[in-house]
Every structure is written in structure tokens, then in C-alpha cells.
Amino acid sequence: MTMPFYVAPEQVMKDRADYARKGIARGRSLAAVVFNDGILICAENPSSTLRKVSEIYDRIAFAGVGKYNEFDQLRIAGVRHADLKGYAFSREDVDARSLANQYAQILGQIFTHEMKPMEVEILVAEIGDDPDDNQLFHILYDGTVMDERNFTVLGGEAEAIAERLEASFEPGMTLERALAVAVKALAGPDRELSAEDLEVATLTRTNGRRAFRRLSDDEVRGILSRP
């Protein structure tokens, strides 16, 4: 019989975190930016069928980076959670905070107890009636939840992109301005991103009950081509 080697818990956690971070860094990043009428989510995603950004509920959107099958599983679980909750109670009772907590619980649980952590970072965004009531929850692979205010960036290059966003973000931007700012921050100084490389969606207060709306490539091209 062989005895397992002793490995310090610190080392186990560090190894897992490194593993997850490495997986996330392989994919492209995404940014969510608050604008005057809602929240813009802009992802670098060359695929037009495998989505990173999607609708969870009337006023809630989901976005994920990292391993597609893993964050998509979380997305579907979120849709189910929200629809069941809305059915059992009322549509008003479905909120991003409780969903973000659920995600954090699951990710934390998997990070410490499963063979392999999930290689994902996710965003749960909710628009409020008032621009001040917007909620952006950024959740990491180990279940860490961060509550962001004006914008947030997910993915391997998050820090550099967030720095660029910080420099150009202004409160109360129009959708056009916010998209231009987000795309510039995602691209960085050395690259140009075209509409085909992007997946763009918004949560807009004026969009009726279901606030989520995807922007088509043509719309994005139109906005980006303006000076």
C-alpha cells in the first residue's frame, strides 16, 4: 500500500488557482460598462454562435470568460434558478445579488472540493430603475465576489484593460460613446477590433420588460464607424 504524499493546503489552493487562472488567460476578455440608459457588455468573441453574453431574466444578464462548456453550464443553471424563482414567487423577486451569491457558493464549493476548479470568471449584471441602482457582480473561479460600480473587466488581461477603461470612463456616457470606449480598451494600443470580432449586448431600461438586447454586427459597425 502506498501512502499519499503530504501536500500543504496552501500549496493545494495555490496550484488550483494557478491552474484556473491559466485556463482563463487562454481566452479573450470582456468588459461591462455602465452608460446613461443601462449597461453595455462587450466581449471579444470571433464566434457568432457560441455566446459569452446572454440573458438570464428581465433585468439580468450573464457573461462568462474561460472554458465555454463550464460557464455555459453556469449560465443555464442561472436561467433555471431565475425562472423557477419568478414562477414560485414573482418576477420582481428575482435579483442579481441572490443569483451572484448562488454562483459564488457553487464556484467556491467546486474550487475546494472537486478534482479540478472551474476555469471561468463570470459576470452577473442587473439594471435598476435608476442609474445608481445598477449592479455588477464579478465572480472569480474560487467563488470570490466583487461588487463593481461603473465598469468591470473579466479575463486574462483584465488588469491592463481595466486601466485603460479607468482612464477613459466618464459617468453618463451614451451607448455609442460607451461602446467606443469599451472596444478601445479591449483592443489596446496595438490592435484594432472590428464588429466581427465582437459580441455586444446591452441591458437597456427603455427596452420593455425584457431589458436584454443583442446588437447586430451591422449596428456595432455603424456605431464604431462614427468619428
Next chain:
Amino acid sequence: MTLPLFKPWEDPGPDFAALLRRSGMEPFPASRFELLGGDERLIITHGTTVCAVRFADGVVMAGDRRATAGNFIAHRAIEKVFPADRHSGVAIAGAAGPAMEMVKVFQLQLEHYEKVEGQALSLEGKANQLGQMVRNHLPAALQGMAVVPLFAGYDTRRRAGRLFQYDVTGGRYEESNFASTGSGSLHANTVIKLGFREGLTRSDAIDLCIKALFEAADEDSATGGPDPIRGIFPVVAAITAEGFQRIEDQEIAQRFEALTAELRARNEQMQPRVPETSDLTGEVDERGGDAK
């Protein structure tokens, strides 16, 4: 409420009804209804007449506002025509409680599918989904809680309005021009049948539905007519490529006024003879035989 995560081989997929069952929240499980004996039927609230007519750009759906419980009017302003999603609508007749629940689950089912799968079901797919729900409801229907819906919508792939009728067993029948269900449906259907022609305008289709409901209310006690005193009028909606649009009450009120004006004018022209019943009231009839 925890995050519903499933093992891949136990996943309910995009089916919201299956998810409800899996979560122990099924609205009308068949087993619950076996407890009631056949003779112990409760008097429950029923909704009645609804109809749908295809026109040039889509479909018009309409439903009266009355709900009855036995001989009583249980409600004067319930709604029986609902949007199912952006391009379709559902109208219900039958036991009001289960019917409302069915509509709620159906609406959620369509939205849930769209969100999970990333694209909406086809119109045919939606019609089949509703058929399954009606079929699952059969045990309750046998206990006197039948729900018989109508489903209509704009088929964005075929670019035409389509409508579907159901029976209590979940049988799904596509109708080419018009359909109606509920206790006044016989009368409503006849009116529509006589007034229908190919390529109706939106306005004519709305008027035809209004006339059908008016005549149904005239003949059937469980169907409510227009109620200008309380300002309650049938719910009418048009479904076209632009989506489901409920017609404003004010417009319906005006159309009813036009219809009643037309009927009044026709009545005055005919000067109908009101049947005499004075022989039984005990008053002396001056034209009677004795006076001669």
C-alpha cells in the same frame, strides 16, 4: 432556493415543465385529482368564449370578460387572451384557475426555451408544446376542470398568420381561417363563418371578432357582452410581423358603439312586433270578444 445544477444525463434540457417536475413544483400533477369522486364535483370558476380569425397580415384573437361559477357571474373583467411570446398569443376557455396556470407555465416555457437554447421555438413547436400541456391536464379535465385553449401566432418563417385549436385530450388541430372555443363558440363561430373572406383587413377582422362575441353573448348566458357602464370590453389583440399588440379599450368601445348603432337602426326599420302576453296578466282586453 439553490442553483439547479444537474448531471448531464439527468438534465431536463430547455423544458421548463420538466424542470418544474424535477424541482417538485409541478402545478397540476395528475395524481392529485384521483381523490375526488366523480359525483363530488366542485363548482369552480369557468371562463368562456374566445375566438381567433386570420387576416391579411396575421391573426386577430378576442375573448369576452365573463367568468361564471355555476349560475353566478364570478367575475366581470377577467382576461382570457394573453401574449404567449412576441409573435404568438394564447386564449383560454374552461376552468379559470388551471387555465391561468397553464398560460403562465406556457409563457414561461417559451421564454425559458428561448433563453436556454438561444433562439425561439418555431410556431409549430410552440403549438405542440401547448398540446402536451393540455394532454397532461386530462386527468383534471375528467374531474370537470377542462381547459381548452386556442393558440395563434405569426409564423415568422412562413410569413403568415396561423391558428390552432385543441380538445381536452390534447388533440391539436390547425385551422386555416378561424377558430373559437368555449360555451358561446357555436354562435361566435357561425358569425365568423358567414363574415369571413380571404384577405380581411385588420380593421375588418377586429370588427368580425367583436360581432361574433356580441352575438355569442346574446345567445349564451355564460358569455359576457360589452359593458359600457363599467367600461369593460372584450380583450382583442392583433398578432402580426410586428408582434403581439393588444387593441386599446377605447378603440374596442368605439367599434361596439358602431355595431350597436347599426343593430339599432336595423331594429327600428323592422319595427318588430313584441309578442302579447296580456291574456295571462288578468287585465281586461278591450279588443276582447265581450266588447263586441
